[in-house]
Amino acid sequence: MDREQRVCPDCGQPVQSVVRRHKTLGAWVPRWVPGPCHNPECTAYVEPGPRPDAPEPDGPEPADVAESGQGPGAAGGRRS
Numbered sequence: 001m002d003r004e005q006r007v008c009p010d011c012g013q014p015v016q017s018v019v020r021r022h023k024t025l026g027a028w029v030p031r032w033v034p035g036p037c038h039n040p041e042c043t044a045y046v047e048p049g050p051r052p053d054a055p056e057p058d059g060p061e062p063a064d065v066a067e068s069g070q071g072p073g074a075a076g077g078r079r080s
Helices: 062-068
Strands: 017-024 027-034
Antiparallel strands (some): 017 027
16 A cells, blocks of 8 residues: 555545555556545535445345245256
8 A cells, every 4th residue: 555645636635545446467466546435525526425436236136046946956847
């Protein structure tokens, strides 16, 4: 992590550094960039709140799959 102080390009107020990532030669590497501006008088103002990139679960929970009969070991329509 670098020690450079990041500032908002619109108002010049200090902002936090946030990490982004990009893929280089097949590996994800971190890249530190200026975060959103939280100065209410700035044109680039972003209201503080939950992280927009928070992971959300996809698909049904494992218990739901087992109850529906679609999980591993469920009797299928084919018979040998």
